[in-house]
Amino acid sequence: MVKSKHNKKPTTLLRLVLTVVGCVLTIHLIILYSRKYSEDNLEVSSQLLLHHPIVRELERVEEENIRMPHPRKRSPRAIKRKPKRQPTTLVEEFLDENSQIRHLFFPDIKSSFGPTKDGGNDTLLHHFFPGKIWLDTEGNPIQAHGGGILYDEKSKSYYWYGEYKDGVTYHSHKKGAARVDIIGVGCYSSKDLWTWKNEGVVLAAEETDETHDLHKLNVLERPKVIYNSDTGKYVMWMHIDDANYTKAAVGVAVSNNPTGPFEYLYSKSPHGFDSRDMTVFKDDDNTAYLVYSSEDNSVVHVGPLTEDYLDVKPVMKRIMVGQHREAPAVFKHQNTYYMITSGCTGWAPNEALAHAAESIMGPWETLGNPCVGGNKIFRSTTFFAQGTYVVPLPGVPGGFIFMADRWNPADLRDSRYLWLPLIVGGPADTPLESSFGFPMWSRVSVYWHRQWQLPLGGKEIA
Numbered sequence: 001m002v003k004s005k006h007n008k009k010p011t012t013l014l015r016l017v018l019t020v021v022g023c024v025l026t027i028h029l030i031i032l033y034s035r036k037y038s039e040d041n042l043e044v045s046s047q048l049l050l051h052h053p054i055v056r057e058l059e060r061v062e063e064e065n066i067r068m069p070h071p072r073k074r075s076p077r078a079i080k081r082k083p084k085r086q087p088t089t090l091v092e093e094f095l096d097e098n099s100q101i102r103h104l105f106f107p108d109i110k111s112s113f114g115p116t117k118d119g120g121n122d123t124l125l126h127h128f129f130p131g132k133i134w135l136d137t138e139g140n141p142i143q144a145h146g147g148g149i150l151y152d153e154k155s156k157s158y159y160w161y162g163e164y165k166d167g168v169t170y171h172s173h174k175k176g177a178a179r180v181d182i183i184g185v186g187c188y189s190s191k192d193l194w195t196w197k198n199e200g201v202v203l204a205a206e207e208t209d210e211t212h213d214l215h216k217l218n219v220l221e222r223p224k225v226i227y228n229s230d231t232g233k234y235v236m237w238m239h240i241d242d243a244n245y246t247k248a249a250v251g252v253a254v255s256n257n258p259t260g261p262f263e264y265l266y267s268k269s270p271h272g273f274d275s276r277d278m279t280v281f282k283d284d285d286n287t288a289y290l291v292y293s294s295e296d297n298s299v300v301h302v303g304p305l306t307e308d309y310l311d312v313k314p315v316m317k318r319i320m321v322g323q324h325r326e327a328p329a330v331f332k333h334q335n336t337y338y339m340i341t342s343g344c345t346g347w348a349p350n351e352a353l354a355h356a357a358e359s360i361m362g363p364w365e366t367l368g369n370p371c372v373g374g375n376k377i378f379r380s381t382t383f384f385a386q387g388t389y390v391v392p393l394p395g396v397p398g399g400f401i402f403m404a405d406r407w408n409p410a411d412l413r414d415s416r417y418l419w420l421p422l423i424v425g426g427p428a429d430t431p432l433e434s435s436f437g438f439p440m441w442s443r444v445s446v447y448w449h450r451q452w453q454l455p456l457g458g459k460e461i462a
Helices: 005-050 053-058 076-081 090-095 376-380
Strands: 145-152 157-163 184-190 197-204 219-228 233-241 249-255 263-268 278-282 288-294 299-304 317-319 326-333 336-342 353-357 365-368 386-392 399-406 416-427 442-447
Touching: 053 416, 145 399, 157 219, 184 219, 219 278, 233 278, 278 326, 288 326, 326 386, 326 399, 336 386, 336 442, 353 442, 365 442
Parallel strands: 145 219, 145 386
Antiparallel strands: 145 157, 157 184, 184 197, 219 233, 233 249, 249 263, 278 288, 288 299, 299 317, 326 336, 336 353, 353 365, 386 399, 399 416, 416 442
16 A cells, blocks of 8 residues: 555654653653662761761750740830830840840850850860850950851961951941941951950951941951962952942952951952852862852852952852842852852841752752751741851761851840851752752751850860
C-alpha cells in the first residue's frame, strides 16, 4: 500500500515527542542520581558531625518563658493629659524603653562578663552570655556593632571591627531613625575570641568638613575588613549614607596594618545601584565579593571585587529578588555557600532566613529559619537580634559562630552582642521552589544559649 503524505506527519511528530520526553527523563535521572550521590555524601559527613560530643553539647538549647507584664497603673489625670497605648506584644515591650521587663532583654552592668569580671570564679571564664554587657581587657563595654572578624595569619590574631557607637542617641528629625553621630570604626584584638583588647578607633570621623563622607552627621555602618595577600593591604568596606539614608553607597578604606590607621579612599554606588546593608566575603581562591541590599532593599546584589579589593568589577547578579532581605552574612562549608539574612524592619527584630547556593553568584535557595531554642517569639525575632557575621568555630568542622546585634534604639551605645553556635548538618526543612524534593545541602541551625563556652575552653586558638 502506498502511504500518503498525510500519514507521515503524525509519525514524525510522534517520534519528535518521544525523543524530547526521552531526553527529559534521561536528564532528570542524571540529576536525581547526582543529587542522591551528593545527599549520601552530605548525610555521612552530617552524621559524623552531629554525633560529635562537642556538637551534642552545643545543641542542648535552653527554653525561655518571658511573659507580658501586667499593664502599668496610671492615674486618671495622667491618662487624660497624655493617653498612651500599652504594648501588646513582646516585640513592642522589647522596643519600649520604659518596659517593666526591659532588664530581661538588656541586663545591667552587674551581670556583665569579660576578662576583668570573673571575680576569681574560673567556672565563668571564657563563657559567652548572649545579651549581657561584654567587657574588654580594660573593663569597658566593647564598641564594635554591626561588625565582622578578620583572622590575620601574620600576627596570628583575630581582629573584631565594628561601629563605635559610644555617643548620645538622638533623632535628626521628628520621623528620623534613632542614630548616633559617627565616631568611627572600633577595632579589638584577641587570641581566643573571648578576651578582647581595645586597639582604638582605626577609622575616625571627620569633625569639620561637612562635605566628607565620614562627617559626624552622616552614617557609617557594618564595616568589614579583608586582607589582600598580593598587595599586602588590609581593605575595609562599609555602608556610607547621609542622615536621611538617601545616599546609599559603599565606602572603601585601606591600611598597611590590621590595627590601622585606615585611609579613607572614596564612596560609590556599586554597579550604579543603591547599597545599604552589606558585607564582603573572601573565597578560598582569594577572590573577594561584595554582597549588598539594593533597589530599596527589595533585592540582594552580589559581584566580585577587583584583584586589589579596592573596587567592584562590572559583573553583578541580582538574587533573592523581591524578598526584601538585608544584613547579609556569608560563609562557606564543603563547597557550598551559605548566607543568613534578616527582614527589613528598621531597629525592630525580625525572622532570620538561611540560604544556600552552589555558586556565590547564585542561584540561591532559601532553607528556612535557622533559629533553634528559646521559644516561638525568640525564633521569629532571631532571639531579638540581627545577624552581622559568621566566623568558623575553632575545633569543630562544620561549626561556626553566628554574630548578631541586639539593637537598643533608645540608647544605641548599649546595644548588645549575641554570639551563638551555628552548626551545618542534618536535612533542610524547606523544599526547593524550582526542583524536586528537598535541597541537597544541609540545614543551618543557630542554637540559643543563655551561657555557653568555646570547645577549647578558652585556650589560645589563633
